[in-house]
Amino acid sequence: MTVPEVDAHSVPADALLLDVREDDEWHAGHAPEAVHIPLGELQTRVTELPAGKTVYVVCRVGGRSAHAAAWLNAVGYEAINVGGGMQSWAFAGRPMVSETGQEPFVA
Template sequence: MDSLPSVTVDAITDDTTVLDVREDDEWEAGHIAHARHIPLGDIMVRYGELPADEEIHVICRTGGRSSRVTAWLNQNGFDAVNVSGGMGAWMDAERDMVSETDAAPYVK
């Protein structure tokens, strides 16, 4: 895993393809507005929903789950990078989030 490509949250722009692999309740609490959501447990059956011709920035809460998905995607022909620090780092950087509830977005 030492050679796993990674970037910081600062590398993410509105044009970046972001894959959030957290669970549904985490996603609903708060996520990056333009991110795609495929929970870790669904990635092996739903990877066909991902663009094969774009770099994919994979994010989770702190980086553990996204590291595993990044490695798996790269082994299966995708160009994926892990987002270091995950949504925790995103929140710490005070980047914009949205939620799927009436509550203010937060990282669960």
């Protein structure tokens, strides 16, 4: 199954961005408006995502988010993988915040 993919530069500023990384990765640095649902919890928490809105899915480098996007597409969402993940997001200079009070980084 082919999963639609865009690079970090192409994610719209008002996009619904789903971060499927683990808690420690999220705390280190994430996009300010992202929704955090770790991949292992996605099937039980998918109803937290609004229906009818494209979901851009991100992880650290793009592997976990590709699996999440494929699953979301299979269950009726429109999901797009963010290629290169948060590493590409940071490299592209897109905004990041941390939950630690420290400078955000991609863990």
